[in-house]
Amino acid sequence: MEDVDVVIVGAGSSGLAAAKILRAAGLTFRVFEAMGRIGGRAFTSTEHFGIPFDIGCAWLHAADRNPYFPEAEAGGWTLHHHDMNVDHLYFGKHKASESDEADMKLADQQLATLMELWAGTDDRVSSLLASGHAPRAAATFAGPMDFGKDFDEISIEDFRAAADLDPNYYSFEGFGALVARFGADVPVELATPVRKILWDVPGIACVTDRGTIRAKAVIVTASPAALAFEEIEFRPELPAAHTQAFFDLPMGMLTKLPIEIRGTRLGLSPFDDLLIERRARNDIYFLCFPFDTELMVGFVGGDFAWEISAAGEAAGVDFVTDRLCDIFGSDLRKHVGRAAMTNWGGERFVRGAYAAARPGKSAARATLMQPVAERIFFAGEHLAGPLIQTCGGARLSGEAVARQVVAQLAGASGTIPGASR
Ligand SMILES: Cc1cc2nc3c(=O)[nH]c(=O)nc-3n(C[C@H](O)[C@H](O)[C@H](O)COP(=O)(O)OP(=O)(O)OC[C@H]3O[C@@H](n4cnc5c(N)ncnc54)[C@H](O)[C@@H]3O)c2cc1C
Structure with a gap:
């Protein structure tokens, strides 16, 4: 006998949303979250700066299609x-000329056109790039800053499948705070990682340190x-294509x-955007003084x-300070206050920023959208x-996945979920 209809692993944006759909459909569920808080990669903190x-x-992308936007x-x-257009462009310590800036905009458009026309065999964005500062600066936004990957690690197919994310909104109160508010009424068992999922039983069994739930x-x-x-150990192992898909969707950073x-x-x-181009491998972008x-x-x-x-926060903060001094003069040091560095690679249950398909492997996303044995479903930013x-x-x-599960369970039982409750 099952303890609940559905187990949800993870209380980030996708897990919380799934729970709300299941609840509305009258299904019973439990949500297990490895971290000591909800939100996953959505997390606003006032600890560092008092704001x-x-x-x-942080950005509410695609605001016209983003369900969080009307809630915000x-x-x-x-x-x-x-608008996220670069307002101030530097090549190393030197300010780009107006013609360099125009070249960068042109390179950006050319890159977009080349991707649209692409019908080649090399699925790497780098195969489309000419050398030179301006194309590299354009590629920085397409690659490391947007996709979290260097451009020789980005699949053209995968990149093309992603929508233009305009319009973008930034909030003072924080996107993480918005997700926390969204999920506040979802019952979540925190600090409870799911260790194993057994599916050689009727239904599934999720093993946690606090017990096993069917x-x-x-x-x-x-x-x-x-x-x-x-x-998470799956027992028996997942089909090879699903396991391979995890490896074909490594995390960008x-x-x-x-x-x-x-x-x-x-x-x-x-809200000025300042980009310091440093050979498109070590570039740094600044969002300047948001909300003053x-x-x-x-x-x-x-x-x-x-x-x-990996070098650590002190090295990171020195790097940022030194690069700003390169541009604005060393007098800037006396204006420097508190600083911080994020470390999503060090979050054991996340391990990076977001997934990006390896060149030639963009089909991995579609593979993971297929449930296993009509019982194991995957959801999240990587399947969006x-x-x-x-x-x-x-x-x-x-x-979407929760609706699929509702339909699946309704089909299996021949009843409408929640009708008897
Ligand atoms: C630095 C950074 C900047 C970003 N900027 C933006 C931005 O500006 N705009 C934007 O829209 N997106 C941005 N993103 C991406 C966005 O944060 C993510 O796409 C989104 O939050 C992912 O939600 P999710 O539910 O798929 O995954 P997650 O938020 O990772 O949720 C999954 C949850 O599952 C938990 N979990 C994992 N394993 C287990 C287990 N075994 N048992 C129990 N729980 C487990 C995790 O702890 C996690 O809480 C950014 C991400 C990062 C890291």
Whole structure:
């Protein structure tokens, strides 16, 4: 006999959303979360700067299709429409000329066109790039900053499948706080990792340190990296194609390096975008003084983001400070206040920022969208169709998979779930 209809593994955006759909359909469920809080990669903290700071997702992308956007508006979140075009471009220590900036915009358009026309065999974005500063700067946004991967590790097919994420909104109160508010009424068992999923039994059995729970189906929202690391043991093993898909969807990385600059705005305006191009491998992007706070939020992506988080926060903060001094002069040091560095690679049950298919492996996403034995379902940002990698996409994925489970269980029992309750 099952203890509940469905077990949900993970209380991030997708798991919380799945739970709400199951509840509305009248199904019973339990949600297990490995961390000591809900939200997963959506997490706002006031600990570092005394104001909300998003350690994970911050922009409400694709606001016209993002279910969190109307909730942010209704909840009174302070929202800023952010066009995300580069306002200040530097090549190393030198300011780009106007013609360099025009070249970068052109390179960006050319890259988009080449991807549309692509019909080649080499599925790497790098195969489309000419050398030179401006194309590299354009590629930085396409690669490390957007996809969390260097451009020789990005699949053209995968990149093309992702939607344009305009319009983008940034909030003062935080995207993590919004997700926490969304999920506040979902019962979640925190600090309870699911260790094993047994499916050689009728239904499934989820083994946790606090006991084993039987259910008809399970929705697994853990990142593909956590699954590739076998944080959950599936018994028997999953079909080879599913296991392979975890490995074909490795995590990209984005490391944030927020730094307080006190008593000066450096001639910049709130929400300016500043990019320092450093051979497209070690670039750093700054979101400047959002909402006129004292924060300059640095971002590095791809391999460099893994390197810098391995080097540690002190090295990361020195790097950011030194690069800003390169541009604004060493006098800037006396304006530097508190600083921090995020480390999503060090989160055992996430292990990176978001998944990106290896070149030639974009079909891995479709593979994971197939349930196993009509009992094991996967959901999350990595399975969010055109909104892959986004928090709104993760929610839509969780909702869609939960509806699939509701239909599946209704079909299996011949009854409408919840009709007897
Ligand atoms: C630095 C950074 C910046 C980002 N910026 C943006 C942005 O600006 N806008 C945007 O839309 N998106 C952004 N994202 C992406 C966005 O945060 C994610 O796509 C989204 O939050 C993922 O939600 P999810 O539910 O799929 O996964 P998660 O949030 O990872 O949730 C899965 C949960 O499963 C738990 N779990 C894993 N294994 C187990 C287990 N065995 N047992 C129990 N629980 C388990 C995890 O602890 C986790 O809480 C960013 C991400 C990062 C890291």
